[in-house]
Amino acid sequence: MRISIRFKWTFFISIIILAAYLIVAYVAYNTVDNVASATVTHDFFIKLVWIGIIVVLAGIVISFFASTAVLRYLKVVNNTIDDLNKKPDSDSRIKVRKSNDELYDLTVNINKMLDRMQAYTNQQKEFVEDVSHELRTPVAVLEGHLSMLQRWGKDDPEVLADSITSSLQELKRMQSLIQEMLDLTRVEQIDSEYLEQETEVEPLFTQVYNDFKMLHPDFAVNFDDDIEPGSKVKIYRNHLEQVLVILLDNAFKYSGDRKEINLAASTNEALLEVVVQDYGVGIAKKDLKQVFNRFYRVDKARSRKRGGNGLGLSIAKRLIEIYQGTITVESVVGSGTVFRIELPIVNSELDKNMANKND
The missing domain is CATH 3.30.565.10 (Histidine kinase-like ATPase, C-terminal domain)
Structure with missing residues (x-):
C-alpha cells in the first residue's frame, strides 16, 4: 500500500509536537500539584487537556500545509522530468523560485544537469547526422564506379583504370574519416x-x-x-x-x-x-x-x-x-x-x- 509522504511527514511532526507537549504538561502538572489544592489542580489538568488537543490539531494542520507546500514544488520537478522522459529533446526546465534555500539550489543543479544532457543528446544527434552525410558521398561515388564497371566499363582499360583510381581515393578518404571518428570517440572517453x-x-x-x-x-x-x-x-x-x-x-x-x-x-x-x-x-x-x-x-x-x-x-x-x-x-x-x-x-x-x- 502506497502512503503519501505528505501524510508520513504530518504524522511524524504531529507525534513530535504531542510528545513535546506531554513532557511540558507533565512537568507543569506536577509543579501545580505540589503547591495547589485538589480543585485547582483538577481545573489545571482540564485546561492542559484542552490546550493539548488544540496544540496537536494546530500541529497537524501546520505540518500538513507546510509539507504540502514543499511537495507541491517537488511535484513540479517530477512533472518536468516526466515530460523529458516522454520527449528527451524537450527544452522544458523547472521554474526557479526566488528563494535562497535548498530547493533553489536543487532546482538550479537539476536545470544545469538537464542542459548538459540536452547538449550531449544534441551533440550525438548532430554527430550521427554529420557522419551519415559525410559517408554518403564516398559510398555513392564507389557505387557509381562499380555500377559503371559492371555494365560496360570493365571492357575499356582506360575507364577501368580511372574507376579503380577514383574508388581507391574514396576508400582512403573513408578510412581517414573513420579513423578520425574513432579518435574523436576515444577523446570523449579518456581513461582517468x-x-x-x-x-x-x-x-x-x-x-x-x-x-x-x-x-x-x-x-x-x-x-x-x-x-x-x-x-x-x-x-x-x-x-x-x-x-x-x-x-x-x-x-x-x-x-x-x-x-x-x-x-x-x-x-x-x-x-x-x-x-x-x-x-x-x-x-x-x-x-x-x-x-x-x-x-x-x-x-x-x-x-x-x-x-x-x-x-x-x-x-x-x-x-x-x-x-x-x-x-x-x-x-x-x-x-x-x-x-x-x-x-x-x-x-x-x-x-x-x-x-x-x-x-
Whole structure:
C-alpha cells in the first residue's frame, strides 16, 4: 500500500509536537500539584487537556500545509522530468523560485544537469547526422564506379583504370574519416590514468619540429624555442603530440604561395604558451567561431581536395579542454591563421610545498 509522504511527514511532526507537549504538561502538572489544592489542580489538568488537543490539531494542520507546500514544488520537478522522459529533446526546465534555500539550489543543479544532457543528446544527434552525410558521398561515388564497371566499363582499360583510381581515393578518404571518428570517440572517453600524466615539453616540441621539417623540405619551418629546460605540463604525451600534429598539418595544408610555417613555444611559472602560424588562405571572420565544430569546413570542396574531414580541430580543442587548457584562433583572409594554446605548467616546488602543508 502506497502512503503519501505528505501524510508520513504530518504524522511524524504531529507525534513530535504531542510528545513535546506531554513532557511540558507533565512537568507543569506536577509543579501545580505540589503547591495547589485538589480543585485547582483538577481545573489545571482540564485546561492542559484542552490546550493539548488544540496544540496537536494546530500541529497537524501546520505540518500538513507546510509539507504540502514543499511537495507541491517537488511535484513540479517530477512533472518536468516526466515530460523529458516522454520527449528527451524537450527544452522544458523547472521554474526557479526566488528563494535562497535548498530547493533553489536543487532546482538550479537539476536545470544545469538537464542542459548538459540536452547538449550531449544534441551533440550525438548532430554527430550521427554529420557522419551519415559525410559517408554518403564516398559510398555513392564507389557505387557509381562499380555500377559503371559492371555494365560496360570493365571492357575499356582506360575507364577501368580511372574507376579503380577514383574508388581507391574514396576508400582512403573513408578510412581517414573513420579513423578520425574513432579518435574523436576515444577523446570523449579518456581513461582517468591519462589525466595524471606529465610530459616534458622541450623534447616533444623538438621532435615534432624535426619531423615536420623533414616531411616538408620545400617549406621554411621556423621554431621559436623559449621553453624553460625541464618544464612539464600535465597532459599525456601522445595527446599533446596529437594536438601539435593536427595544427601543423592544417598549417601546411592551407598555406598559400608563401611556404613558411612558424611554431613558437614559451613557458613561464604558470603556463605553456604555443603558437602555430601559417601565411595561407586564412579564415573569414564569420567562420572563426565554427572552425572547432565537428565536420565544419570553411571551404568544403577545397578541404576535401586537400584531404580534410573537419574533425581534426574538434579533436584538438577537446583534448586541450580536458587538460584544463585553452585554444583560440585568429585569422585574416589571404594573410594566414594563428592558433594559440595555453596549458598549465606543473610547478614541482609548489606541489611539494602543498604536499608538505597537507601532511
